[in-house]
Amino acid sequence: MATFITFLGFLSLLTAIGLGGLWTVKKIGHRRTNHQGRNALIALVVAFIFIGMGGGGASTTRTASDKANLDNSSSDSTATTTKSSSSESSTSKPAKQSAAKPKTAAKEQATTSRNNQVLTKLVSYTKAESAGPTQNYYWKLGKAHTTGFKNLKAGDYHFASDSQGRAGSARAVLTYGEYADSRGSRQGDPLEPGGWPTTNPKVAISYVFTGRTYHGYLYNRSHSIGDSLLGAKSYTSANNFTTGTRPQNVGADQNGGMRYAEETAEDYWKANPNTSHTIQYQTTPLYYHSETIPRGSIVDIHSSDGQLNTAIAVINSAEGIKIDYNTGSNNAKPITAAPRRSSHTTSASAGTHAGNGTGNSGASHQTSTTTHxxxxxxxxxxxxxxxxxxxxxxxxxxxxxxxxxxxxxxxxxxxxxxxxxxxxxxxxxxxxxxx
Known part of the structure; x- marks a missing residue:
């Protein structure tokens, strides 16, 4: 349309020029012009109008086109910005998740590194038939490295086996109520752990720490999380038990070994009676390669109020006795009859950490001066x-x-x-x- 109007404008312009030329010739010859001058002027005006309309229309069209192109460009720019923003947003969300994941991964890596270092020490101590740096079958590691508690709430517990079917990490969110209900009597019978030896002789173990001698079973069915803390729940799975030597279970003075870790939690309850706070309690048996009996364990203990935050390494050995951690065989000289009174005196306040026995029974912390x-x-x-x-x-x-x-x-x-x-x-x- 704009092209046609422009064409008419140029046609009017030619007409105006023709009429103007004719008017000029007649005017020079003094002939009658018959209004050619007026008509030329009108044609010229019409030509300008048409040409102006055609040009303006083209200009408007171009402007509209330019505007459309600009709008499209803006739309593309907005789309790009939105996409970029969306991309940044979708990147930022995983960034928050990935920020948590590296933190968790770093914590697990630190825990694994610590456990490997402790295992190296445990292998050294057990090979030396040693009671460790405290001479009471445990030592402190520092702050707790609790893991795997995300889905556990107060009163929950979880016992698992590792890839070889051996007792793995035992976890529980302990409450004061469980501790209070467990006082005074044993809540169940110890279960036989994987790797339990076919023979469990009565032996004599002389302790450097106390200068006394224990007479009794070498091995205990040892709780990872004890009766005095978890009550009847501690007997629900064989994965909460490992084959532990008697000193691993209670130390040289009935307050060492695994018992020391238990008493650490019990002391917190005693200091905070009826508290609503909880304790994350985690025991991790540590095995050397494919052995079926652990060289020891790490107990991580962390209260929800932060008052209690500690890790304890426990040694599974017996002074003067060489142990095969695949079969439980040992070089201890069995005693045929236990003396009526042991040469050591024990604490009357010892807890109920599961112990040893014959058949399916087991003995807990030995608190009297007489052997079973x-x-x-x-x-x-x-x-x-x-x-x-x-x-x-x-x-x-x-x-x-x-x-x-x-x-x-x-x-x-x-x-x-x-x-x-x-x-x-x-x-x-x-x-x-x-x-």
Missing amino acids: STAQSGTKSGQWTTAPAGKVYVSDSNKYYSQVKNPGNYTLKSESQAQADGATRATRGNQYARP
């Missing part, structure tokens, strides 16, 4: 065994009972002797023992 009798006597009725007249069964928490299901887990002695040793009659029973 090899032949417990009593009257058996169904699953229950009643102590002879005047005698009682003393638990490792220094409580005594008249009826028990597993006599091998207790020390049979006269009631007067039990009281003289500091034991008291249990005020309540459980599924394994009755007052």
Whole structure:
């Protein structure tokens, strides 16, 4: 359309020029012009109008086109900006996630590095048949490295095996209520861990730390998270037990080894009775290559209020005894009959960390001065065994009972002797023992 109007403008211009020329010739010849001058002027005006319209239309079209192009350019620019912003946004979100992931990965890497360093020391100590730097089968590592607690809440626990089917890390979010409910008596029977030896002789272990000698079973069914902390829940899986030497379980003075870690948590509860705070408690057995018995464990303990934050390494060895950590075989000279009284005195406040025994039974922390009798006597009725007249069964928490299901887990002695040793009659029973 603009082209056609422009054409008419040029045509009018030619007409105006022609009329103007004719008007000029007639004017010179003094002839009648018949209004050619006026018509030429009109044609000239019309020509300018048409040419102006055509040019303006083209200009408007170009402007509209330019505007469209500009709009398209702006749209592309906006789209690019939006895409870039979206790209930055989508990048920034993973950046937050990746910020958390590297932090978690770094923590796990630090924990793995620490565990490997501790394992190296444990191998050295166990090869040397040593009780370690404290001479009580444990040493402190520093602050806790708790991991894997993301989905665990108060009262939850998790026991797992490793890729070889051995007991792996045991985790629990402990509460004061569990501790309070567990006091006074054992809450279950120890389960047989993977790698439990086919033989478990009674031996004599002389402790440099105390200058005394233990007479009893070499191996214990050792809790990763003890009865005194987790109660009946601690007996729900064999993965919460490892094959541990007696000193690994309770140390040289009944307050070392794994017992030291337990007492650390118990002391927190005693100092904070009825608290709503919790404790993340994690025990990681450490194995050397494909051995079935751990060289020791690391216990990480961290309270939710930050008051308690520690890691403890526990050594699974026995002074003067060489142990094969694949089979449990050892060079200890078995004792055929345990003496009536051991040459060491133990604390009456020891807890209920699971221990050893024959068959499926197990002994806890040994708290009396008498070793477990090899032949417990009593009257058996169904699953229950009643102590002879005047005698009682003393638990490792220094409580005594008249009826028990597993006599091998207790020390049979006269009631007067039990009281003289500091034991008291249990005020309540459980599924394994009755007052």
